[in-house]
Amino acid sequence: MNIKKENYVEIEKYYRMISYLIKQIPKDKTFTKFQQIYLGCYMFLGDFFAGRKNLETAEKFYHKGITIGKQLVENKDYIKENVNLLASYSKYINICKEMGKLKEVDKYIKEQLELINKIVEKTGKVYYLRQFICTYRDYLMNKQKFTNAEDFNFNIFTFIEQVAEKTTNIELFPELIRYFNIFGNYFFQQRNLTKAKNYFKKSIDFCWRLLDTEFTEETRYNLANIYWNLGQVLEQEGPNSESEAQECFRKQSDICEGLMEISKSENIQRLLSLGYERQGNIYFRHGNVNNALKFYEKALFLSEQLLQENNNYIYRCDLAVGYHQLGIVYLKIEKQEEAETCFKNSYLLLRDIFNETKSIEDYRNLTICYQDFGDLNRKKGEIEKSERFYRKHLNRRKKIFEKTNEIQDYQNLGLAYCLLACCREPYDQNLLEEALEIYTFLVTEYPLVGDFSYHLAVIKECMN
Numbered sequence: 001m002n003i004k005k006e007n008y009v010e011i012e013k014y015y016r017m018i019s020y021l022i023k024q025i026p027k028d029k030t031f032t033k034f035q036q037i038y039l040g041c042y043m044f045l046g047d048f049f050a051g052r053k054n055l056e057t058a059e060k061f062y063h064k065g066i067t068i069g070k071q072l073v074e075n076k077d078y079i080k081e082n083v084n085l086l087a088s089y090s091k092y093i094n095i096c097k098e099m100g101k102l103k104e105v106d107k108y109i110k111e112q113l114e115l116i117n118k119i120v121e122k123t124g125k126v127y128y129l130r131q132f133i134c135t136y137r138d139y140l141m142n143k144q145k146f147t148n149a150e151d152f153n154f155n156i157f158t159f160i161e162q163v164a165e166k167t168t169n170i171e172l173f174p175e176l177i178r179y180f181n182i183f184g185n186y187f188f189q190q191r192n193l194t195k196a197k198n199y200f201k202k203s204i205d206f207c208w209r210l211l212d213t214e215f216t217e218e219t220r221y222n223l224a225n226i227y228w229n230l231g232q233v234l235e236q237e238g239p240n241s242e243s244e245a246q247e248c249f250r251k252q253s254d255i256c257e258g259l260m261e262i263s264k265s266e267n268i269q270r271l272l273s274l275g276y277e278r279q280g281n282i283y284f285r286h287g288n289v290n291n292a293l294k295f296y297e298k299a300l301f302l303s304e305q306l307l308q309e310n311n312n313y314i315y316r317c318d319l320a321v322g323y324h325q326l327g328i329v330y331l332k333i334e335k336q337e338e339a340e341t342c343f344k345n346s347y348l349l350l351r352d353i354f355n356e357t358k359s360i361e362d363y364r365n366l367t368i369c370y371q372d373f374g375d376l377n378r379k380k381g382e383i384e385k386s387e388r389f390y391r392k393h394l395n396r397r398k399k400i401f402e403k404t405n406e407i408q409d410y411q412n413l414g415l416a417y418c419l420l421a422c423c424r425e426p427y428d429q430n431l432l433e434e435a436l437e438i439y440t441f442l443v444t445e446y447p448l449v450g451d452f453s454y455h456l457a458v459i460k461e462c463m464n
Contacts, residue, residue: 007435011024017334018416033053033365034086036072039065039068039069039072039088040085042064042065042068042088043061043062043063043065043087043088043091043142045057045058045061046058046059046061046062046065046091046092046095047091049061050062050091050095051421054288055095055098056099057093057097058095059095059099061097062088062091062092062095062152063092065088065091065092066085066088066089066092066108067079069084069085069088070085072085073085080253081134082115082118082119082122083119085115086112086115086116086119089108089109089111089112089115090112090198092108093105093109093112096108106166115342120163124209125297135232136421146325150155153255160176160179160180160183164176164180164202164206167400170209170210170213170214173206173210174210174219176203176446177203177207177210177219177226180199180200180206180230181199181200181203181225181226182235183195183199183219184196184197184198184199184200184203184226184229184230185229187199188229188233188236188319191255191407191446191449193233193237193343193448193449194448196233197230197233197234197237200226200230201230202230204226204227204230207219207222207226207314209221211223213279214306217262217263220255220258220259221255221267221268221271223255223258224251224252224255224256224259224271224275225252225271227249227252227427228248228249228252228253228271228274228278229246229248229253229410230248231245231248231249231252231278232245232278234248234372235278235281235282236449236451237448237449238242238449238451238454239285239450239454240390240450241242242282242285242286245278246282248273249278249279249282250279251273252271252275253272253275253276253279255269256271256272256275257272260272261429266306266309266310268304269305269306270302270306270314270315270318272302273298273299273302273303273322274299274318276295276296276297276298276299276302277299277321277322277325278297279291279295280292280294280296280299280325280329281291281325283295283326284325284329284332289329289332289333292329293326293333296322296325296326296329297326299322299325300319300322300323300325300326303315303318303319303322304319304322304387306318313353313357316352316353317349317350317351317353317362317365319349320345320346320349320350320353320365321346321365323342323343323345323346324342324343324346324368324369324372326342327339327341327342327343327346327372327376328338328372328375330342331375331376331379333424336376336379336380337431339376339379340376343369343372343373343376346369346372346373346375347366347369350362350365350366350368350369351366351369353365353366354366358398360403361403363396363400364400364409364412367393367396367397367400370387370389370390370392370393370396371390371393371416371419372424373385373389374386374387374389374393374419375389377389383423383424387420387423389425390416390419390420390423391420393415393416393419393420394413394419397409397412397413397415397416398413398416400412400413401413407442407445410438410441410442411438411439411442411451411452411455413438414434414435414438414439414442415435415455417431417432417434417435417438418431418432418455419459419460420463422462427462427463429463432459432462432463435459436459436460436463438454438458439452439455439456440456442456443456
């Protein structure tokens with residue numbers, strides 16, 4: 001609505017006339033209807049003055065809107081009245097932020113949070129759950145408790161868990177599944193495996209509860225994806241959790257195989273391929289080479305199909321990983337020519353990808369190839385070649401860690417020291433000392449990650 005500045009006075013007169021008339025109405029059952037009109041007038045005038053940067057006047061009208069909104073909720077506690085009051089809070093809080101009135105912001109965000117919580121409980125609507133999270137984030141920022149993600153995340157985790165405990169409304173289940181999955185991934189990145197595992201399990205529980213009433217393709221796909229996430233966490237916990245991890249990847253694959261009968265979408269095919277690959281990894285670590293080979297071949301077949309249909313970056317990376325895994329198995333069963341072919345295919349794909357992207361992630365993937373060629377030449381008895389590849393591998397791992405300073409790359413650096421140290425006998429004790437320092441730190445900082453403890457034990461054994 002375009003209103004000229006000279007008409008401000010007329011608008012003010014119009015507002016005062018409506019205000020006066022409504023105040024004369026007896027407070028009977030019809031009064032509520034006029035209060036709703038009254039609230040609408042306040043909101044309109046607040047918007048009008050806010051749009052023209054007359055913040056003090058806008059604040060006054062929005063505040064009056066909150067007062068009327070509260071009266072309406074007291075008289076008639078329906079969802080409509082609560083939602084209208086919620087809108088009044090939002091407008092008033094935004095104006096107070098612009099004016100720098102942080103005490104007012106703090107006070108009214110608290111009230112808004114209580115109101116949203118009530119609306120979520122009454123309606124089970126996802127929109128209000130999301131609005132609660134955004135409002136809570138703003139509240140913490142206003143309180144200057146958002147210097148890092150921990151404060152916000154902790155409070156949101158707590159709220160979502162409270163909602164999950166109380167709700168039986170299936171409309172909220174997809175959102176709870178999504179948030180618990182997000183929380184699981186967050187803690188997995190933080191290497192807090194216990195919390196990651198717990199949140200993924202909660203997400204899985206809500207998936208099954210939702211499937212009891214709505215057996216949809218989307219929920220089944222989400223369930224398969226979360227089993228994949230949980231399996232990764234259990235793998236990280238080490239050998240004692242590998243059977244449970246294997247079961248997660250088996251369930252993931254079973255769900256995806258069922259979905260493939262309905263839809264051969266690329267997402268489902270890729271997730272199935274990843275599940276096969278992880279099962280192959282576990283079989284290989286347990287010495288079951290035949291099963292490892294079977295699952296790696298199934299994963300590679302799907303990756304090749306996907307790349308034929310869509311020559312994109314992700315599928316090229318997946319195919320490179322597939323060749324790498326298959327090459328390791330061939331090396332184990334003394335099929336060195338087949339292993340070399342696989343390693344070369346993997347290298348060529350990853351080299352081309354890195355030349356296109358120049359990303360640290362693709363440099364990291366390409367670096368693995370130097371370890372592969374080191375392993376291959378060591379198996380052939382060509383120690384000098386093997387040592388040369390291992391040294392290239394170590395130098396690249398150093399560069400990566402210098403750039404990223406990430407735990408994953410620190411772990412890989414420790415492994416690179418071990419490979420070069422043990423390339424020929426007697427083992428290089430200086431290099432093993434470097435590896436020992438790295439894995440001692442990792443075990444101290446992340447005692448629940450079983451992989452770290454295992455490698456530390458192997459290094460100590462090599463030093464004896």
